[in-house]
Amino acid sequence: MIYVEITPRFDVRAIVREAIEIPFVTLEGDITDLAGTMLAYLQTYINSHSQKSHTGNLANSMKIDYFSQKGGELPSRGWGIGHKLYLEVFAPYWYLINYGGSCFKGDYHFVPGFFDGKIFKYNPMIAEGKSLPSGVKGYIIPMHYIEASKDELDRQINQIILTSLKG
Amino acid sequence: MKYRISRNIEASFISFLQETLEETPYSWETISIIKGFSKAYEEQIPLPVIAVRAENTVYDFVEIGTNNFTRTIQVFINIFADSDGLRLDLKDCIVEILKEGLIYNEYEIIKSGRTATATPTPKGRIRIQKISDTPIDFNIDDKTKLNERDKYRHLLTLTVSIGKVE
Numbered sequence: 001m002i003y004v005e006i007t008p009r010f011d012v013r014a015i016v017r018e019a020i021e022i023p024f025v026t027l028e029g030d031i032t033d034l035a036g037t038m039l040a041y042l043q044t045y046i047n048s049h050s051q052k053s054h055t056g057n058l059a060n061s062m063k064i065d066y067f068s069q070k071g072g073e074l075p076s077r078g079w080g081i082g083h084k085l086y087l088e089v090f091a092p093y094w095y096l097i098n099y100g101g102s103c104f105k106g107d108y109h110f111v112p113g114f115f116d117g118k119i120f121k122y123n124p125m126i127a128e129g130k131s132l133p134s135g136v137k138g139y140i141i142p143m144h145y146i147e148a149s150k151d152e153l154d155r156q157i158n159q160i161i162l163t164s165l166k167g
Numbered sequence: 168m169k170y171r172i173s174r175n176i177e178a179s180f181i182s183f184l185q186e187t188l189e190e191t192p193y194s195w196e197t198i199s200i201i202k203g204f205s206k207a208y209e210e211q212i213p214l215p216v217i218a219v220r221a222e223n224t225v226y227d228f229v230e231i232g233t234n235n236f237t238r239t240i241q242v243f244i245n246i247f248a249d250s251d252g253l254r255l256d257l258k259d260c261i262v263e264i265l266k267e268g269l270i271y272n273e274y275e276i277i278k279s280g281r282t283a284t285a286t287p288t289p290k291g292r293i294r295i296q297k298i299s300d301t302p303i304d305f306n307i308d309d310k311t312k313l314n315e316r317d318k319y320r321h322l323l324t325l326t327v328s329i330g331k332v333e
Binding site for chain 2: 141150152155
């Protein structure tokens with residue numbers, strides 16, 4: 001069971017603290033289903049914040065991982081989106097795109113932009129780019145898709161809890 | 168011309184941080200506080216730099232059947248420091264300053280010839296609903312390969328509201 005305590009926000013005449021018990025199974029099912037909604041949100045956010053032509057590499061590299069852990073005091077299960085090891089292989093600039101900056105790995109410098117035919121066009125607002133030998137200047141403006149998704153996740157979980165309380 | 172809400176929030180944050188950081192007991196006088204992000208990479212602006220951006224607004228309808236809503240905005244404060252100690256001091260200092268919220272100003276731009284002045288008028292309060300704190304580490308062994316602006320960075324993400332029904 002999960003134990004929730006609420007205080008009504010808008011009705012000042014009835015500031016009553018209520019203790020309500022919600023069957024954990026209901027919440028668990030809803031929160032598991034939330035994975036698909038959050039994946040769609042994250043992919044839409046990334047695609048809508050990437051300007052001009054882009055391959056969709058980062059958005060397509062976002063996958064849901066379900067996990068369950070048995071043993072210990074309480075068995076637990078859950079999900080996550082965007083496994084770091086997977087992203088390092090398929091969208092290696094995921095961190096730079098989220099936090100922005102002018103950074104390079106190894107001896108190469110990441111430059112944001114896109115290819116127009118054979119010509120590379122610099123664009124700091126795009127979530128893709130190419131590696132150039134270090135010394136070439138360029139920076140990427142942060143997309144903050146992780147922070148935006150965390151905020152949306154909090155809102156969705158609050159919504160699930162509120163809906164469960166209303167029955 | 169008047170600024171709209173998101174720009175008012177950004178400008179209120181910038182002027183509040185500028186004033187408070189320069190005052191006692193903080194007395195940070197050499198900090199550049201800028202709007203946006205890209206200017207932080209301009210070499211003529213000395214470190215440390217604090218970059219403020221208001222992004223990602225969420226609109227919640229206040230009740231069923233109405234078009235009125237309240238808005239919640241994410242404000243990103245990027246700190247670019249020139250040492251690890253300064254990075255930590257600055258982020259703690261900013262959290263301490265902002266945790267109780269700040270005055271929400273509405274700005275009016277008055278043009279006179281070639282110059283324009285932004286005049287603030289206090290119109291409420293910006294409430295901080297949530298603060299999260301993320302060190303930015305590009306995980307590169309040799310820090311000399313990093314741009315000096317990326318060596319000691321920190322991100323504060325604030326969820327804020329002005330509590331107005333629009």
